[in-house]
Amino acid sequence: RYLSPEQVIGEPPDARADLYALGVMLFEALAGRPPFADDSFWPRVLARRTPPAPRLAEVAPHVGPALGAVVDALLETDPDARPRTAQVALCALGGLSGGSPPGLADTHSPRKAGPTENHA
Secondary structure: OOOOHHHHOOOOOOHHHHHHHHHHHHHHHHHOOOOOOOOOHHHHHHHHHOOOOOOHHHHOOOOOHHHHHHHHHHOOOOHHHOOOOHHHHHHHHHOOOOOOOOOHHHOOOOOOOOOOOOOO
16 A cells, blocks of 8 residues: 555655655545555556546545645655655645645656765
8 A cells, every 4th residue: 555656566666655655644644544445456556557646635625735735745656756855745744834835846856866865
């Protein structure tokens, strides 16, 4: 259930695969159900590679749009469309007190962050 789409097709994961798993956990906590409800393996695999995860606002309208945008960004099928580091995701989650989530403008990265790269 927490495996990122790129891992499903055998691509090597990076930190963004963990961010996808975080997005699944947040979606479950906020919506009360996983983004992909079918528990059989192959339909789940196919669902992860074809349609995107449902938008959190569609399943849990009580969740604010800023938090929904962060969770939606974490669940992007394309790893390049997710926040590029945990720090970017954390900054976005930390800035939810008002307005649009900060840091999500920095979700797209033309390169993959290495596991030892320091973004502080």
